[in-house]
Structures are given as structure tokens and as C-alpha cells.
Amino acid sequence: MAHPRSRRLRALAVPLGLALTASLGFLPNAATAASPDAAPADGPQLSYVVNTTPGHATAGKVEKAISRAGGKVIVAHEQIGVIVVHSANPQFAATMRTVPGVQTAGATRTAPLKATGTTDVGKPQKVDLSTSQLAAAGKAAKANGQEPLEPLQWDLPAIKADQAAKVNPGSRKVTVGIIDTGVDDTHPDLKANFSARQSANCVGGVADTSKGAWRPWDPASDYHGTHVAGTIAAARNGVGVAGVAPGVKISAIKVSEPETSLFYAESVVCAFVFAADHGVAVTNNSYYVDPWMFNCKDDADQAAIIDAVGRAASYAQRKGVLNVAAAGNSGLDLAATKLTDSGSPNDSTPVERAVNPKTCWDVPTQLPGTVTVAATGVQKRKSYYSNYGLGQIDVAAPGGDSKQVPELPAKNGNILSTMPGGDWAYLAGTSMATPHVAGVAALIKSAHPKASPQEIQWLLKEQADNPGCPTDDATCTGTKHVNSHFGYGIVDALDAVKK
Structure with missing residues (x-):
């Protein structure tokens, strides 16, 4: 996969419940300005x-x-x-x-074009259960009319998605665009709900809509987007798992570079514009734009990244798209006055720096209008790795936590979903929480077809259930209604289809 990417998509996807850590670096601006007619000099492209x-x-x-x-x-x-x-x-x-x-x-980067490299963000935990566990899961599924692996999905009843599916599984007219590492649309749990006409490969900044261009570069390592897809809309078809909104469509907009899995600004800009121009209702963003964990407005290069991605995200919102993004897996208080980023730039040599969250943003997570998502575990507590912050988190959802373990038959605190090649696996991270929210947003759009992105966000917050701050965790600040761990609360899929 990719580098100290642990943070986002990486940060986002903290496989196996491993906390993601990211770092920031410093990219100096050009020392002197040149005239528009200055003769080009040789340097890295x-x-x-x-x-x-x-x-x-x-x-x-x-x-x-x-x-x-x-x-x-x-x-x-x-x-x-x-x-x-x-x-x-x-x-x-x-x-x-x-x-x-x-x-x-x-x-948009510090390394030359076509730079490659490898980093490990953690390996997925395949469904490797004992015979007795599988038997128990199968027996429970049959008795309750569930998908074969659904008894292992503690996250669905945690947000009442299992009940919501009986009322309204979601509309075929609603599509969630997955801006990520690509999606294996041949997976038996995904192919019925996949929209090829709304999918593309945006790597490099130009949308390639040729058949299959949206699929992962390397299924063995670029599994992140496929896992996200299953949580959103795995079909209720008697196979594997179930998604939060099993009746809606999903599309893949691939933005990760081959080999490095880095998400550069030009690719993400392309993805938001493509989603806006192809009728996508919700985008899922379980990543942050590389190579900076935080882009600072007082750095000219990073300010340009904020500007470019911000314009694209705003364009999508104006065209009716709700953007949902992961808060990150570094356990940071995004409302703090100062944070330390030691992993950026992640495409060259990271340099430790202090950043001010008020002027240094996690992109696209902290862009105006974006729904920012924190992760929770089975005990409805913030996941140990999840970023948080009063006024920074909008809502929360199950992202998994190896320290919060459900009862049998699951006995695994992470999130079970689809993997390339027709497989399933457990992962954890705010990357896994975000698709739960994107799925609930799709259910709201299904129930209220004329709702604007702002109205959907209001409903997500109004319908959310807030457990309040734990009495034994001083990092949680705020009230029972809005606080630093859960924002307005944990999303509620049943309310999404009934209210």
C-alpha cells in the first residue's frame, strides 16, 4: 500500500485495528519570484x-x-x-x-513524477474463524434471515442498518462515489450495485472511463476502496456480508498512484469534478491528500492545494453532492492550538513541524461543507486511534477497535467487509467509519430525493444518537448533544428511512 499513510486512507484505513500515524513535512517555497517570461531551468519534473x-x-x-x-x-x-x-x-x-x-x-508533490516506493499500512485480517464460530454464524444467519456473514457484522445493528433495510434498502437512483484505491466491481457482493458509467480512473488528473480502469492497480495491496464499497452497499443477495444501504448504487473513482498508493491533489480534483458531472449523490473520502497530512495556508504550495481541492469539492456541493470524509487515525485533537506532524511530506523525506489546525487543514476532511467522521467501537466509545475535536467532528460511526470486542460469534472488534477477488476481511479505522455515514446519507437521499447536501447533513446530525462523553475520558469535551468525540452523535440508519 503506501507509506506512513497510516494516517488517512491509510489514515483512514487502519487495518487490523492498528492506529494510523501520519507525519507532516516542510516544503520550502521558491526563494525568488521570476517574471512570466523567465527562461525555464532544469530540475525534477x-x-x-x-x-x-x-x-x-x-x-x-x-x-x-x-x-x-x-x-x-x-x-x-x-x-x-x-x-x-x-x-x-x-x-x-x-x-x-x-x-x-x-x-x-x-x-502538488515533492518527489518527481512517476516516483515509486512502498510502505505498509497493515495487512487485512482475513476471515479466519474456527469451525464452531462459522457454524454459529451460519446458524444465526439462517434463523434471522441474514446474509451468511452478517452475524459477524456488529456494526450494522450498532446503527440500526439491519432494521433500516427492512423499511427502505435505498434507491437505485442514488449513487455513492468511492474516491479511493479503486473497487473490484466483479466481487459477488458488489457487482449488482456497481455503476460503471459513473466510474473512472482519475490518477494524474484526467478521467479515464475505459472499462475496468476504476479497478485496483494491485488487488493484493490496493484493497482499501473495495472494503469501503462493501460497507456502503454490499447487496443482500445471499452471499457474504450486507451493506448499510444495500439498494443504492456505488461507483469507483480511483485516485491512488500505482505502487505508492499516494493520493495527489490533481487526482482528487478530477474525482470531485467527475462525481459532480456524473450524477453522484454522495462521495466517500477515506484518505487525505498527499503528500501533506496538513496543508498550511502560509506555505504557497500547500495553499494552492487547499485552493484547488477546495474549489473542486465546492463545485461538487453546488451540483448536489454531499462529501463525507474520515477524521484520521492519529488520535489527534483537531481543535488543539498546536499539533506536531512528523510524517510529511510522505513522498520524499519527512520533516517534523508544528502546525496550527486553524490555518493548517487536513484536506478534504476540514474543507467547508464536508461531513467529518470519527470512529467508534462496539461499546459506543471513540476508537482509540480516531482523531477528535470539539467543533471539528460532525458525526461518528463504527470504525472498529481491537480494544472493544463484541460477543460471539464475531469476537472481533473490527469491521468486516468485501475484499478484491471475492474475499472478505476485517479492517479498522476512520476509513471504515466514513462509509457507514456515506451509506446513511444515501438512505436519507433515497427517502428525501430533493434534499440538498446541506439538508442531508442537517438530517444526519439531527437523527444521530449521542452517547455523551465517557466519565473516565478527559479528552472528551462538550455536551450530551455535541461533543469532541462524537460530534452530534453516532448516525442512525433507521431514522434515516423513517423520518
Whole structure:
């Protein structure tokens, strides 16, 4: 998979209940600004975002300046004013910041294009149960009319998703776009609900909609998106597990680089725009944009990343898309006045730095309008690894916790879902919590087809059940109604279809 990625998608996906840790680094800005006509210099070829006033006229003028500065336009999203560029000119970003019409510009990475590397974010825990456990699960499933492995899914009754499915399993007119490592749409639990026409490979910034382009690069390591997909909408078809919204559609928008599984800004921008333009109702974002765990507004390159991804996310919201994102797995208080990031940039050499959460954002998690999700365990306590923060967390959902263990037949505190190749496995992380919320949001959209993203978010919060702060955990602050661990509470799938 990828690097100290543990954090997001990685952070997000803390397999086997392992806490994700991420680090931040420092990417210095160009020391001097150059004129728009400066001669390009030789350096590593990087990818950049150049953010302009939206519109064709401005884009045309800026593209000429890009060429003069030694850049090659890869794609221009004129509707949001974001241009993706490749350049080997070390002064490219500084030069573009002096061009009329350019509002922000910066590198989206610190390593050259096509850089590769490997890191381990933890191995999935396959369904390796004793004969007696499987027999007990099968007996319970048959007696209760459940999917064969559903008795091992403690997370579904935790948010009343099992009851909700009997009232309204979700509408086929509602699609959840999974912005992730790709999805194995051939999985028997997923293929009935998969929408190929709303799927693409956005790696590099240009949407590839050719058949199968959305599938994982390497099924053995890029399993994250497939696991997320099952939690959202695994079909109730007599096979394997069940999803929170088993009647809705899912699509895959792949944004992870091959080999490294890094999620760069240009790919994520493409994904939000693609989702918006292809009728997706909800996006699931169980990751953070690499190479920075936090992007700081006082760094010109990182400010450009916030700007570009923020424009794309806002565009999606204006087109009716609700964006749901993982809070992260580093156990951080996102409302603190200072945090330490020691893992960024994760595509080159990380450098420890102090960051101020008020000006340094986890993207897309902390973008305006995004639903930020914390993880809980079977005891309805915050998962030990989950980030938290008063005013930062919107809602919570089951993400798994190896320290909170359910009774038999499951006896595993993590989240069971689909894996590439027709398999199933347990994982844990805020990556696993987020698809529960995306699924409930899809149920709300199914019950209220005309609801806007803002209205769906209001309903998620209003219907959530808040257990309140544990008396033995001083990190939880706030009230019974809104607090740092659960936000407005743990989402409720049954209320989503009944209210």
C-alpha cells in the first residue's frame, strides 16, 4: 500500500485495528519570484496546480504564460479555474504567481513524477474463524434471515442498518462515489450495485472511463476502496456480508498512484469534478491528500492545494453532492492550538513541524461543507486511534477497535467487509467509519430525493444518537448533544428511512 499513510486512507484505513500515524513535512517555497517570461531551468519534473479566475478567457491567457514558463498543461478545469501542469522548471510556481489572473499556484508533490516506493499500512485480517464460530454464524444467519456473514457484522445493528433495510434498502437512483484505491466491481457482493458509467480512473488528473480502469492497480495491496464499497452497499443477495444501504448504487473513482498508493491533489480534483458531472449523490473520502497530512495556508504550495481541492469539492456541493470524509487515525485533537506532524511530506523525506489546525487543514476532511467522521467501537466509545475535536467532528460511526470486542460469534472488534477477488476481511479505522455515514446519507437521499447536501447533513446530525462523553475520558469535551468525540452523535440508519 503506501507509506506512513497510516494516517488517512491509510489514515483512514487502519487495518487490523492498528492506529494510523501520519507525519507532516516542510516544503520550502521558491526563494525568488521570476517574471512570466523567465527562461525555464532544469530540475525534477513535478505536477502543479495553477488556480485562476474561472472562465475560458482567463484560462487561455494563463495557458500561454504556462507554456512560456516551461509548463505543459495536462488538463484545465475551466469551470472551477484549476489547471493541472507538469514542469521541470524549479521556478515555475513562483513565476506563475506573478501572472495576472492567477490566484494561487504550487507543486502538488515533492518527489518527481512517476516516483515509486512502498510502505505498509497493515495487512487485512482475513476471515479466519474456527469451525464452531462459522457454524454459529451460519446458524444465526439462517434463523434471522441474514446474509451468511452478517452475524459477524456488529456494526450494522450498532446503527440500526439491519432494521433500516427492512423499511427502505435505498434507491437505485442514488449513487455513492468511492474516491479511493479503486473497487473490484466483479466481487459477488458488489457487482449488482456497481455503476460503471459513473466510474473512472482519475490518477494524474484526467478521467479515464475505459472499462475496468476504476479497478485496483494491485488487488493484493490496493484493497482499501473495495472494503469501503462493501460497507456502503454490499447487496443482500445471499452471499457474504450486507451493506448499510444495500439498494443504492456505488461507483469507483480511483485516485491512488500505482505502487505508492499516494493520493495527489490533481487526482482528487478530477474525482470531485467527475462525481459532480456524473450524477453522484454522495462521495466517500477515506484518505487525505498527499503528500501533506496538513496543508498550511502560509506555505504557497500547500495553499494552492487547499485552493484547488477546495474549489473542486465546492463545485461538487453546488451540483448536489454531499462529501463525507474520515477524521484520521492519529488520535489527534483537531481543535488543539498546536499539533506536531512528523510524517510529511510522505513522498520524499519527512520533516517534523508544528502546525496550527486553524490555518493548517487536513484536506478534504476540514474543507467547508464536508461531513467529518470519527470512529467508534462496539461499546459506543471513540476508537482509540480516531482523531477528535470539539467543533471539528460532525458525526461518528463504527470504525472498529481491537480494544472493544463484541460477543460471539464475531469476537472481533473490527469491521468486516468485501475484499478484491471475492474475499472478505476485517479492517479498522476512520476509513471504515466514513462509509457507514456515506451509506446513511444515501438512505436519507433515497427517502428525501430533493434534499440538498446541506439538508442531508442537517438530517444526519439531527437523527444521530449521542452517547455523551465517557466519565473516565478527559479528552472528551462538550455536551450530551455535541461533543469532541462524537460530534452530534453516532448516525442512525433507521431514522434515516423513517423520518
